[in-house]
Amino acid sequence: xxxxxxxxxxxxxxxxxxxxxxxxxxxxxxxxxxxxxxxxxxxxxxxxxxxxxxxxxxxxxxxxxxxxxxxxxxxxxxxxxxxxxxxxxxxxxxxxxxxxxxxxxxxxxxxxxxxxxxxxxxxxxxxxxxxxxxxxxxxxxxxxxxxxxxxxxxxxxxxxxxxxxxxxxxxxxxxxxxxxxxxxxxxxxxxxxxxxxxxxxxxxxxxxxxxxxxxxxxxxxxxxxxxxxxxxxxxxxxxxxxxxxxxxxxx
Numbered sequence: 739x740x741x742x743x744x745x746x747x748x749x750x751x752x753x754x755x756x757x758x759x760x761x762x763x764x765x766x767x768x769x770x771x772x773x774x775x776x777x778x779x780x781x782x783x784x785x786x787x788x789x790x791x792x793x794x795x796x797x798x799x800x801x802x803x804x805x806x807x808x809x810x811x812x813x814x815x816x817x818x819x820x821x822x823x824x825x826x827x828x829x830x831x832x833x834x835x836x837x838x839x840x841x842x843x844x845x846x847x848x849x850x851x852x853x854x855x856x857x858x859x860x861x862x863x864x865x866x867x868x869x870x871x872x873x874x875x876x877x878x879x880x881x882x883x884x885x886x887x888x889x890x891x892x893x894x895x896x897x898x899x900x901x902x903x904x905x906x907x908x909x910x911x912x913x914x915x916x917x918x919x920x921x922x923x924x925x926x927x928x929x930x931x932x933x934x935x936x937x938x939x940x941x942x943x944x945x946x947x948x949x950x951x952x953x954x955x956x957x958x959x960x961x962x963x964x965x966x967x968x969x970x971x972x973x974x975x976x977x978x979x980x981x982x983x984x985x986x987x988x989x
Contacts, residue, residue: 747938803827867892887926
């Protein structure tokens with residue numbers, strides 16, 4: 739299975755169908771994954787209500803997944819509610835939608851002012867096995883990590899908009915924290931973990947990138963550069979069984 743993690747720069751307004759189609763045309767892979775809110779931008783504030791996608795628009799975008807599966811984050815309007823959502827598209831249709839359950843509302847984060855919380859977090863079947871999707875702040879919850887461990891998906895996809903903070907001794911503290919959470923989740927669940935974070939600046943916030951693939955042993959197999967736009971190509975063996983994964987972990 740060939741996967742491309744798109745560590746892209748922030749979008750400062752709602753991306754058009756044609757623009758997204760153009761971005762996808764450059765990528766030849768089985769699955770392409772974009773970061774959290776990749777189609778909108780992060781610090782939208784009141785623009786959330788103008789730039790949100792309707793489900794009908796997402797269905798149009800899903801038609802681009804005829805030849806490769808697509809995962810992306812966007813602001814989604816469902817009825818009168820606005821969600822920070824992760825969307826999985828396959829075979830030209832929406833396969834699964836996950837609405838971010840845990841919304842940060844401290845310091846530089848104000849998501850709870852503009853979004854509704856999602857109420858469920860479920861795995862789903864894809865052509866590549868069982869998949870779970872998690873959005874950024876959710877990974878800092880012990881309950882979420884416990885649920886991932888109990889579900890034991892084939893693939894855990896983590897979409898993030900993580901700003902850079904905690905520079906010390908030539909390393910980035912937030913990267914170290916993220917890597918600990920991701921490797922722990924990989925080891926406990928036996929999943930291949932795909933973490934996709936954006937890069938660049940938006941309204942004074944700098945995003946650090948560092949997208950990566952972590953195998954079920956908790957090893958970083960591939961990692962993108964910090965602070966650089968990049969398409970990170972990853973290969974995963976989706977035929978390996980849960981028993982084989984367990985044996986790999988205890989070696």
